[in-house]
Amino acid sequence: MTLDATLARIDSDLPQALDRLMALLRIPSISTDPAYKADCDTAADWLVSDLASIGIAAEKRPTPGHPMVVGHVDGDGPHVLFYGHYDVQPVDPLNLWDRDPFDPAIEETPKGRVIRARGASDDKGQLMTFVEACRAWKEVNGSLPCKITFFFEGEEESGSPSLIPFLNENAKELKADIALICDTGLFESKTPSIMTQLRGLCGEEITLTGATKDLHSGMFGGAGQNPIRVLAKILGNLHDDNGRIQVPDFYDGVPELDPEIKAQWDGLNFDHASFLGDVGLSKPAGEQDRTALEMLWSRPTAEINGIIGGYTGDGFKTVLPAQARAKVSFRLVGQQDPHAIRDNFRAWVQAQLPEDVTAEFHAHGASPASQMATDHPAFEQSRAVLGAEWGKEAAFTGCGGSIPVAGYFKSILGMDTMLVGWAKDDDQIHSPNEKYDVESFHKGIRSWARILDAIS
Amino acid sequence: MTLDATLARIDSDLPQALDRLMALLRIPSISTDPAYKADCDTAADWLVSDLASIGIAAEKRPTPGHPMVVGHVDGDGPHVLFYGHYDVQPVDPLNLWDRDPFDPAIEETPKGRVIRARGASDDKGQLMTFVEACRAWKEVNGSLPCKITFFFEGEEESGSPSLIPFLNENAKELKADIALICDTGLFESKTPSIMTQLRGLCGEEITLTGATKDLHSGMFGGAGQNPIRVLAKILGNLHDDNGRIQVPDFYDGVPELDPEIKAQWDGLNFDHASFLGDVGLSKPAGEQDRTALEMLWSRPTAEINGIIGGYTGDGFKTVLPAQARAKVSFRLVGQQDPHAIRDNFRAWVQAQLPEDVTAEFHAHGASPASQMATDHPAFEQSRAVLGAEWGKEAAFTGCGGSIPVAGYFKSILGMDTMLVGWAKDDDQIHSPNEKYDVESFHKGIRSWARILDAIS
Structure with a gap:
């Protein structure tokens, strides 16, 4: 033998x-x-x-x-x-x-x-x-x-x-x-x-610009546009209350799970309470009509991986910053096209910009699932x-x-x-x-x- | 003489x-x-x-x-x-x-x-x-x-x-x-x-905490809660589409402008196009039914003065951070009570927290108008x-x-x-x-x- x-x-x-x-x-x-x-x-x-x-x-x-x-x-x-x-x-x-x-x-x-x-x-x-x-x-x-x-x-x-x-x-x-x-x-x-x-990945960086320089909120507060406020408003719209991603056509190419694979996954009896519990979490935060394993393996995501704007040191500064920036990524599945998703995301952001705020985008990699x-x-x-x-x-x-x-x-x-x-x-x-x-x-x-x- | x-x-x-x-x-x-x-x-x-x-x-x-x-x-x-x-x-x-x-x-x-x-x-x-x-x-x-x-x-x-x-x-x-x-x-x-x-001022710092440590979005993305996403959602709700602040009872104690003062202000013929134009802006961004001078002098504001979370350096990191933080301030007028506003803001944030996310608050000064x-x-x-x-x-x-x-x-x-x-x-x-x-x-x-x- x-x-x-x-x-x-x-x-x-x-x-x-x-x-x-x-x-x-x-x-x-x-x-x-x-x-x-x-x-x-x-x-x-x-x-x-x-x-x-x-x-x-x-x-x-x-x-x-x-x-x-x-x-x-x-x-x-x-x-x-x-x-x-x-x-x-x-x-x-x-x-x-x-x-x-x-x-x-x-x-x-x-x-x-x-x-x-x-x-x-x-x-x-x-x-x-x-x-x-x-x-x-x-x-x-x-x-x-x-x-x-x-x-x-x-x-x-x-x-x-x-x-x-x-x-x-x-x-x-x-x-x-x-x-x-x-x-x-x-x-x-x-x-x-x-x-x-x-899963695949599409990474994107957004920089919103309002005024030509940082403003003092004592002088401009109320009338001056604040790009952090605009960024929060837009990114706050990224998911609906059920965790579904709101970028148009985002779910194009997302397949339903093959029943044979689904049966294997169900057989794993994934203990999401323990998986999340190990890091102090309890409730799967994705699409609420999906299992936790689907959220992790077969469903796409939209995540804000970083955000920065204004004064972030100790204490307080009443600044209305000229810029605010975020890094956003999408985990992709099935036939989702990272380039189409990037384009749709950019257009979706642009459509939500108020007067006086412009957006610049920077691509950070794109790979399909x-x-x-x-x-x-x-x-x-x-x-x-x-x-x-x-x-x-x-x-x-x-x-x-x-x-x-x-x-x-x-x-x-x-x-x-x-x-x-x-x-x-x-x-x-x-x-x-x-x-x-x-x-x-x-x-x-x-x-x-x-x-x-x-x-x- | x-x-x-x-x-x-x-x-x-x-x-x-x-x-x-x-x-x-x-x-x-x-x-x-x-x-x-x-x-x-x-x-x-x-x-x-x-x-x-x-x-x-x-x-x-x-x-x-x-x-x-x-x-x-x-x-x-x-x-x-x-x-x-x-x-x-x-x-x-x-x-x-x-x-x-x-x-x-x-x-x-x-x-x-x-x-x-x-x-x-x-x-x-x-x-x-x-x-x-x-x-x-x-x-x-x-x-x-x-x-x-x-x-x-x-x-x-x-x-x-x-x-x-x-x-x-x-x-x-x-x-x-x-x-x-x-x-x-x-x-x-x-x-x-x-x-x-x-105007008076009430400064407030919020720290949202999700997981006990930063997570990798390849491992947890979709199921793990992301405090930046939660923070954006909450702060995105701070103003309605007309610029009105949504914190409950926020406008308690905000007086209408004395007609005599309003007449003096109107007489100033404030050139808001030039005031904003000097810093690259054009449209007064506050409550849309108010004049620019009212936005600046006699109306209260809510501003996000700083925000930070996740990876903010060069390049990209697919992190789901454990924490996200923002500094928010309110410019106050009339009889607005900075302490009541702080309490109402905190309760309003708390009411919007999903499972697995907690908020800590830190006060940064409070002075009435x-x-x-x-x-x-x-x-x-x-x-x-x-x-x-x-x-x-x-x-x-x-x-x-x-x-x-x-x-x-x-x-x-x-x-x-x-x-x-x-x-x-x-x-x-x-x-x-x-x-x-x-x-x-x-x-x-x-x-x-x-x-x-x-x-x-």
């Missing part, structure tokens, strides 16, 4: 696998900060060398930013591309960490053993679950069960500026039957989940075997956010992506004291062995 | 009067900045010595902050208290000044000669118009025409922390028949005006003589702002105040390149001589 032997090898090799992860975690590969450029390079070298130790030929490939790592292993069966990223988020505020973020340690906690370090979960720990599964498989069976391309990026946490050009320039080399990405989590920290729909074509057999094969590892049947789930690389794989390489990962909700990614459960790491490696076995 | 001789003396002494003002302007008496504490003291000494040079016994009186200057001259007729302040606003941004703010100079401009310096208009230049009128009167006539108390403050630009205790402790000494304050301006820079109504009792004969006597100086009949006007000291004179000393001054709209008080027209200074001195003559 190839799989059983591989799983046994994974179990016995866990201490060494943790040691290897620790070594990678010690490299402070913060991609957004130029001070860590050499460390990003070191992390790429470390991965090349770690793959080499399994007998996988990989190389560091330069970009105008941090390097990519690409490796190939030939084999029978389907050709999969595995993607992960070796760069990490900055660590500030450093004073909120209980230990040096780049001096990883295994800590005993009331919820079990955790690996504490920046990148432990996002994405070094997750990335290594796949690498370690390949190592065990290779060591037990002498070769890997299918053809695999390894593709590691070093700029995911800083906007992936080199990714699109790199995919375009190396399309032929990187195209596989399906991409696997390990950068997501377990549903409610316990149910294995394969994300098959991700991604719906994975789950007809590749790997999806059902993987779903079928994950239950055995986690004791809970796996589900096709949605994601409230965007994972742009999955969209690029589709649009540039014509390749579908299967997103599966082992992170937990309390991993504190992007925050101080990031951790990854040893259970996530261990069962994650075993899960990849099961998936490789199932799809080969 | 006492008055004619005094006016002639004022004309001939103008160069020396300007020299004296220059000396006072050279003292950087910025009251809010501890670095200038000694300079505030020097300015007080200078005033004591300048009054002594006219034969007026004055002294510097300590307070926990900067000193007051108090002087008395006995005389027949009514007892007037003259109030001015010797402290000035900070000068930053210094790079926007065309010269050292404390190196005053007379500059020729297309609109005439101006005195350029911090404090030239607010309030050293204005204050000195009264002192110089007294000097000329004394020099021509050997004594002053009435009993006068001089009262100069050094903390007006930093919130007057010592004023109320000082008035309380020295009430008997300071109480006069009427107070004169020279800290206001000409209506539209040309019509002499005696301000007889000032001031309506001067114009039955003291000085008001009509002064109004009657100012036309001769300025070539335009003087009017009783309103003021959109507050001049707290006038309220304290009434509430603590039981003394009415006559507010009259010679500043122009383009004096740039509190801003770089502050100036005071030599015309304001010269005719201001002459105006005080006329007023002293009329009321004695």
Whole structure:
């Protein structure tokens, strides 16, 4: 039994696998900060060398930013591309960490053993679950069960500026039957989940201008127009009392949920009281005729992500400011067109402007929603075997956010992506004291062995 | 002819009067900045010595902050208290000044000669118009025409922390028949005006809190409540489409304008197109069934003076913030009760909060409107003589702002105040390149001589 032997090898090799992860975690590969450029390079070298130790030929490939790592292993069966990223988020505020973020340690906690370090979960720990599964498989069976391309990026946490050009320039080399990405989590920290729909995003910044300079409300108050007042009035109209978004034609292209997916989601028995309760909330705040999971995964949103105007320091200043500004974003689903939504939003704002107030708009990105074509057999094969590892049947789930690389794989390489990962909700990614459960790491490696076995 | 001789003396002494003002302007008496504490003291000494040079016994009186200057001259007729302040606003941004703010100079401009310096208009230049009128009167006539108390403050630009205790402790000494304050301006820079109504102010800060921490809109967007959205919705309801304020009982105590005052105001032919046009606006933005002057002087307002929440830096962050904050103020008129308005506003906000959002409130001052009792004969006597100086009949006007000291004179000393001054709209008080027209200074001195003559 190839799989059983591989799983046994994974179990016995866990201490060494943790040691290897620790070594990678010690490299402070913060991609957004130029001070860590050499460390990003070191992390790429470390991965090349770690793959080499399994007998996988990989190389560091330069970009105008941090390097990519690409490796190939030939084999029978389907050709999969595995993607992960070796760069990490900055660590500030450093004073909120209980230990040096780049001096990883295994800590005993009331919820079990955790690996504490920046990148432990996002994405070094997750990335290594796949690498370690390949190592065990290779060591037990002498070769890997299918053809695999390894593709590691070093700029995911800083906007992936080199990714699109790199995919375009190396399309032929990187195209596989399906991409696997390990950068997501377990549903409610316990149910294995394969994300098959991700929302898109349209970001927009509005600046309203009234007078040519800040005015004193003692002199102008009452007669002078106040752009904060206008901005509040307009943004206050963004949702109706039932949470429905009021921008014209906003819901064009929003599909009703596929009944089969809806049945799977209902089967998850999502505990929204606990999900919201963890952050001090209780009532789902979206469209009132939708379930909380729909609000999070399959319904579009309009959010005010930032607002500023006038005097915001300590004390008080009776100013009528010349300008007020807001950042607004829309999470998109189905066939919603981010460009049409931007245009409609701008026209809707313009139509509400009173005399003497003008609006300037600035676009901040636009990506449509991604719906994975789950007809590749790997999806059902993987779903079928994950239950055995986690004791809970796996589900096709949605994601409230965007994972742009999955969209690029589709649009540039014509390749579908299967997103599966082992992170937990309390991993504190992007925050101080990031951790990854040893259970996530261990069962994650075993899960990849099961998936490789199932799809080969 | 006492008055004619005094006016002639004022004309001939103008160069020396300007020299004296220059000396006072050279003292950087910025009251809010501890670095200038000694300079505030020097300015007080200078005033004591300048009054002594006219034969007026004055002294510097300590307070926990900067000193007051108090002087008395006995005389027949009514007892007037003259109030001015010797402290000035900070000068930053210094790079926007065309010269050292404390190196005053007379500059020729297309609109005439101006005195350029911090404090030239607010309030050293204005204050000195009264002192110089007294000097000329004394020099021509050997004594002053009435009993006068001089009262100069050094903390007006930093919130007057010592004023109320000082008035309380020295009430008997300071109480006069009427107070004169020279800290206001000409209506539209040309019509002499005696301000007889000032609006009150109620400042309030609201902080709305949703989740216990900032959330990521990819994870929580749609289901998680967003306090910016709630704040915009509430503040967007502050005015109806006609500019009427929606807080319950807000208009309690708002009187209709006295027909006699309304006739005077109509006679001013206020050019609101030019007033608003100077700052890039065109349409009076208050209650649409009111004139622009009513909006500015006799109608209450609700203004959002500051708002902040979420990410407001460059670029974009898809955050659902835990908090959003706004500073709101109300300009009050007539008998509006600032405390009742604060309570009603808070209840009105509370009533609109959805589940999961709480509000905290912080009070920032509350002062009722001031309506001067114009039955003291000085008001009509002064109004009657100012036309001769300025070539335009003087009017009783309103003021959109507050001049707290006038309220304290009434509430603590039981003394009415006559507010009259010679500043122009383009004096740039509190801003770089502050100036005071030599015309304001010269005719201001002459105006005080006329007023002293009329009321004695």
